[in-house]
Amino acid sequence: MLKSEEGKLIILSGPSAVGKGTVITALMDEYQDISYSVSVTTRQPRVDEEDGVDYFFVSETEFKEMIDNDEFIEWAKVHENYYGTPKKCVEDTLASGQDVILEIDIQGAAQVKKSYQQGVFIFLAPPSLEELEARIQKRGTDSQKAIEVRMENATEEMERAENYDYIVVNDEVEEAVEKVKSVIIAERCKVD
């Protein structure tokens, strides 16, 4: 009657600096019924990062083997490093009946969509592009040039929001978390 007992794959994406990480961290704090998928990367761990918790850290050779063995739901090369979402972890968790959330950029989400049409695609949007720029400026980690590139990307990405199932505006984090949580609860009540 209700959708199958399999967990749901939730994809949260949106432009850089919109607050995906913050929203997911807050969501997981108050909502234990969901797993966060740990990504695989070839980049070096930062001092506070733990293998298997923050990322699975692998060599480039291992990563490329995983690509060849079709072990990723999606992967990308960003600057010099590879990042990917491992298929097996996600599928095992879904099969056990638990939901999985992926924090993923818009290109990655498009890749996931190809093999997981039944995924729940949520676009996290800034209240406005001006507000997004203000957030990037405030973070203070980007040069003016880099900010311009980010903003150009964001403008393009915003146009792709309509390909998603849901749009959640991240104005106040608490409200955004409640909305994402509501989407997950509602999706579980949805009739197939």
Next chain:
Amino acid sequence: MLKSEEGKLIILSGPSAVGKGTVITALMDEYQDISYSVSVTTRQPRVDEEDGVDYFFVSETEFKEMIDNDEFIEWAKVHENYYGTPKKCVEDTLASGQDVILEIDIQGAAQVKKSYQQGVFIFLAPPSLEELEARIQKRGTDSQKAIEVRMENATEEMERAENYDYIVVNDEVEEAVEKVKSVIIAERCKVD
């Protein structure tokens, strides 16, 4: 980008005694962004009932005029009395951007579906038919014969749950309220 600014029409239905009224009362307590549609009836007001709050009380002649003027979203004759959902109230509220919730039986919901395909149809289900019967027994207002009729109807009605958009199981009222609330919030984030 998001669905239009018009409010959403939420239809909550389910078998008799499943707890629709309790869920809606609790929902309205903690969630002010939604209006409850007051029905029109020809039955006599009970001592504690107020015209325009619990029902709009009208004469049978007035009710029949309203039917002729197509002023109802749905209406029904139950025993000797008429009950109906007035179209104008609902449409004015939706146009103002506020959501409206209708508590309605399954036949009524089917009528609403014909003219409001864009409505959000939620089926409130008991955890089991046994539990539903236990609740009716506990209420102590029905004869054994009446309980049997209710249970026959409920069995048939449960089969129609799949025509709804969402099924919410009313096991614990608090949880059911959270689920209905989540459906409403999620529907507001849905991409058209």
